[in-house]
Amino acid sequence: MGRPSLIDSTEGIEKRLAILDAAASVFMNLGFSAASLDDISEAYGATKGIIYYYYRNKSALFFAVQRRAMELTREAIEPHALAGERPAIRLRRMAHDHTLLMMEHLAYLRVAAQGLELHLTGRTTASERAELEEILKLRAANEALYVRVIEAGVQSGDFRPMDPKLLVKPLLGALNWTSRWYHPRKNETAKDRERVADELAGFAVSALLPHPQ
Amino acid sequence: MGRPSLIDSTEGIEKRLAILDAAASVFMNLGFSAASLDDISEAYGATKGIIYYYYRNKSALFFAVQRRAMELTREAIEPHALAGERPAIRLRRMAHDHTLLMMEHLAYLRVAAQGLELHLTGRTTASERAELEEILKLRAANEALYVRVIEAGVQSGDFRPMDPKLLVKPLLGALNWTSRWYHPRKNETAKDRERVADELAGFAVSALLPHPQ
Numbered sequence: 001m002g003r004p005s006l007i008d009s010t011e012g013i014e015k016r017l018a019i020l021d022a023a024a025s026v027f028m029n030l031g032f033s034a035a036s037l038d039d040i041s042e043a044y045g046a047t048k049g050i051i052y053y054y055y056r057n058k059s060a061l062f063f064a065v066q067r068r069a070m071e072l073t074r075e076a077i078e079p080h081a082l083a084g085e086r087p088a089i090r091l092r093r094m095a096h097d098h099t100l101l102m103m104e105h106l107a108y109l110r111v112a113a114q115g116l117e118l119h120l121t122g123r124t125t126a127s128e129r130a131e132l133e134e135i136l137k138l139r140a141a142n143e144a145l146y147v148r149v150i151e152a153g154v155q156s157g158d159f160r161p162m163d164p165k166l167l168v169k170p171l172l173g174a175l176n177w178t179s180r181w182y183h184p185r186k187n188e189t190a191k192d193r194e195r196v197a198d199e200l201a202g203f204a205v206s207a208l209l210p211h212p213q
Numbered sequence: 214m215g216r217p218s219l220i221d222s223t224e225g226i227e228k229r230l231a232i233l234d235a236a237a238s239v240f241m242n243l244g245f246s247a248a249s250l251d252d253i254s255e256a257y258g259a260t261k262g263i264i265y266y267y268y269r270n271k272s273a274l275f276f277a278v279q280r281r282a283m284e285l286t287r288e289a290i291e292p293h294a295l296a297g298e299r300p301a302i303r304l305r306r307m308a309h310d311h312t313l314l315m316m317e318h319l320a321y322l323r324v325a326a327q328g329l330e331l332h333l334t335g336r337t338t339a340s341e342r343a344e345l346e347e348i349l350k351l352r353a354a355n356e357a358l359y360v361r362v363i364e365a366g367v368q369s370g371d372f373r374p375m376d377p378k379l380l381v382k383p384l385l386g387a388l389n390w391t392s393r394w395y396h397p398r399k400n401e402t403a404k405d406r407e408r409v410a411d412e413l414a415g416f417a418v419s420a421l422l423p424h425p426q
Contacts, residue, residue: 031331033246117244118244167412170413170417171416172390173388173389173390174390177382177383199379204420206424208416211419
């Protein structure tokens with residue numbers, strides 16, 4: 001409703017994504033409370049008017065960044081989760097692409113972590129809580145994709161017997177922690193990131209394998 | 214200096230720890246910015262005067278909680294890290310006790326996570342940054358204990374060849390994530406927590422084992 005023509009056009013979608021990119025960086029660097037719409041419009045390189053055209057306030061931008069982080073994650077893992085390969089191979093590819101995503105869209109994933117902190121502390125308004133609940137649902141759906149593959153692996157014997165709903169927690173911790181420790185190095189190449197993603201994927205799969213002997 | 218007699222007595226130490234317990238709960242539930250010294254003195258069950266006797270302001274309490282979180286972690290893992298057992302056994306015990314600690318001192322570890330977020334966003338004063346640097350050093354020392362055991366395990370053949378300084382990151386992520394997802398259940402027993410600690414320790418060790426075949 002209202003002004004759909006520009007917002008839904010290809011140009012509108014590209015603009016929205018560019019605004020979100022700018023917002024993600026600003027939130028990552030300053031945190032939600034310190035960041036202002038002025039900071040974001042400056043990072044985006046346009047007046048605040050254009051941002052207000054797409055997002056009604058700072059809070060809406062914060063949640064849009066988090067929602068996009070969850071969507072990017074789903075896009076990275078879902079095709080592998082639903083593929084016909086063996087569970088261990090599916091899990092390796094999910095963990096690999098999930099890790100690469102975190103390194104390549106660090107700001108989005110770090111803002112998602114900020115949102116989770118905000119949720120945990122509970123100092124939120126009713127409408128913020130409704131938004132956070134939506135995002136938690138997207139987060140839970142991504143987790144469910146991992147649980148599904150772990151369950152399949154336990155059944156097939158790829159993985160040892162375990163409680164998939166418990167073991168998915170350290171698995172996601174191992175991957176999500178990347179947004180805490182990872183900082184791109186000077187002159188880093190795609191190959192460097194590939195190596196990190198390979199190592200983390202190996203870690204994740206190995207953690208679930210049957211114990212030797 | 215100044216008033217050491219009461220502060221350093223057994224009674225003084227016990228009081229300080231009880232104040233920290235109260236502060237940890239309040240920071241966990243409200244977050245650093247929303248929490249007030251009134252909230253903390255109410256949770257502690259005494260006037261603000263007694264808190265000011267030990268801590269000069271809210272910020273000092275916030276950092277004292279984080280410092281204690283790092284010290285508790287060191288106390289949980291260091292004895293195992295330095296023991297004479299095989300590296301895989303040492304790592305299993307470290308991960309086990311680290312996880313139990315997080316469940317039993319959830320508020321401390323969650324406040325430590327808040328502090329890390331605050332550090333990442335960088336919206337801190339110079340004296341806060343100095344305090345945060347101190348805490349990061351304690352955090353790094355704990356990480357170094359894990360790296361040391363992973364290195365020993367790679368050398369002994371307990372673990373597969375790997376880069377210990379990289380692989381320690383997902384390992385700590387798997388353990389530290391507990392402070393995000395864990396909520397004590399009604400009627401939970403020490404045995405329930407023991408089971409979680411066992412599963413997470415198994416996950417951590419398994420992640421580093423040589424791959425079968």
